[in-house]
Amino acid sequence: MAGVEMDPELARNLFEEGATLVLLGVPEGTELGIDYKTWQVGPRFRGVKMIPPGLHFLHCSASNRQGQGGETGPRTGVFLCLKPRDVLLAHWDSTEEDLNFSASQNEEEVARVRAGLRDLDRFLGPYPYDVLRKWVSLTDRVTQEVVQNLQPLSGKICAFADVIPELSLPHTQDRVQQNLPRNDTECQSMKEGLERLPKMKLREGTELRFSEIPKQNYPEGATPAQITQCSMDLSYALNCLLERYYKQDPLKILGELQFAFVCFLIGNVYEGFEHWKQLLNLLCRSEDAIQRQRDLYLNLITVLFHQLGEIPPDFFVDIVSKDNFLTSTLQEFFMFASSPGVDHGLRKRAVKFKAHLTKKFRWDFEMDPDDCAPVVVELPEGVVQD
Template identity: 80%
Template sequence: MASSSSSVVDMDPDVARRLFEEGATLVLLGVPEGTELGIDYKSWQVGPRFRGVKMIPPGLHFLHFSSANPPHCGGEIGPKTGLFLVLKPREILLANWDPKEEDLDFSASRNEEEVDRVRAKLQDLDPFLGPYPYEVMRKWVSLTDRLTQEVADGLQPLSGRVCAFCDVIPELQLKHTKDRAEQNLPRNDTECQSMKEGLERLPRMKQREGTELRFSHIPKQTYPEGATPAQITQCSMDTSYALETLLDKHYKTQPLNVLGELQFAFVCFLIGNAYEAFEHWKSLLALMCRSEEAMRSHKDLYLGLITVLYHQLGEIPPDYFVDIVSQNNFLTSTLQDFFQFASGPGMDGMLRKRAEKFKVHLTKKFRWDFEADLEDCAPVVVELPEGVTMD
């Protein structure tokens, strides 16, 4: 991990003093050298002297790590694991590395005597604690300002861990050969005549209970029961009914918290490498952007959505747009619908103005043309006049 002195020197003295006095401390003991470990928007490779992170601003944070093979075994970095933490001023959170599980065990933090013992020796530990990366704090806050502890706790898996790869087990525990025979599963490789047959006869897998991200359910049926054909068509073009159903079920008293879910999914994907979170982010964003009537009744929600997207799209690496985000023109077509609805009759003037300003920003930054007919699968590019450059 980077030495503490260089980061603290770069920090504003007043901020450094306040974080030193009020900041929380993560004491992480036994983390193997070479482990990739990070907090929020920055990560490091753990060195031999690493014992944790100090001067952490109170609030919500995302701790993430990837175990690594020793150098003599290739030094490959494993899949990422992350967890959301809410830290209080001057709090000390203590964890020990579990080599068997390749995970951090926080059970020691429940032992007050052990925590007090660490607090008493904190001065001795200080040279081995890296400072919180203050330079990414503003960026982290902009990505999570709508994400409350309550929303994060309700969305992250019961296991408390966000994993880049799903932990899967067979749907049926087939311990004996006769059990496999009853399920028509192959006893050896020679029984299958083709790869297709082999794949079809593999045991069905399911995600291990307690490891699933607990996102809000996005209704597959976008129209009410007993709807007429005309209503079904209307609800397919304007998904407000489905969005109102989701808000009523999950965010009845605080509909703006759905923006926290959008931020949670984005962080889990961008920093935690959880692809299922990206799929949910896409689905939730599409639902919100294609809900014309909801834009009229939830002005504050959509003003917040523009701000959330402004910061999120500013952080996605350029190659993501080519490889993933722009796949099948998802973002450009979804946002084109949003901008079209936002400029429609009866929309709030401030929302209309903010949407137009956001559209100009995206057009200039990414060269997306939201006026074009999006039929191609490749992103649509605007040719800027000579002498005009992107931000």
């Protein structure tokens, strides 16, 4: 874990006020990181010092150093809300191949570690201050309350879902009673083979607790015209979500948007990406809300500006359809944001944001989508069409 050069005065302040993570027993070669930086642990590593107070994401991946190419396992992480001069203690759990913070509940052990920090200092790597600005820009709306509400009850963010069978059916007779195929017969088709696989569910306490996106975009008893309108303008569904989860402060939905994005970008949790897409779709396709929720959408643009700066331009392009979901979603947002009924400041900010994205990613927000347009097929060189 290499040191990071920083201003001496800043270093002194962080040494006095910064938090410390003492991480004992982490095997050499383990991939470990905090926030936006990742390292491979060396033989002398005992933790991280000079951590700025606030929200941080500690993550690690066990490494098979004997394996070909030093393969690493799936990433697991935990959000930490650190106070000035905090000392958190964790031991490596070789069975789970993860850090166990239960030692931080032992006040005597933590007190001994705190008293010996000077001796531990040479084994502690400094927080990578060069990534702090980027990290804060991605999480400035993720409060401790947001983390507590959305993270799994286990407290761990896992790249791979921890799943277990819905039913425990170890014996053939058990499967017969559930009308499932027997294990001792040959599969006659792919469908039959899939049916034999046990149905799985997430282990209780390991699932991310995101807000539930409304499955119905329109109110009960809506007329056909209202259903059509609510399908084109998702404001009703957005308002239902805000009323249920963020009634006191609608802007807190942006904290969930950031939380989902970080879970995907740094935690490698694909579910985070899917939820981020769904939330963004709901926000961008709500014409009435854009006119009424000025502050929400001004801040949404800021959040997206920082998020989209961290991903390659072609990331969102579907390899089959070549359709960039983000350009089509933002195209509707920019169209709604240009309406005369929208606040002048928001309209102006949206125009600047669209120009920025057009220049940086070369995304075309002006082309009218036309599903009925003919498809032009380019023939390979040397092929002559009759």
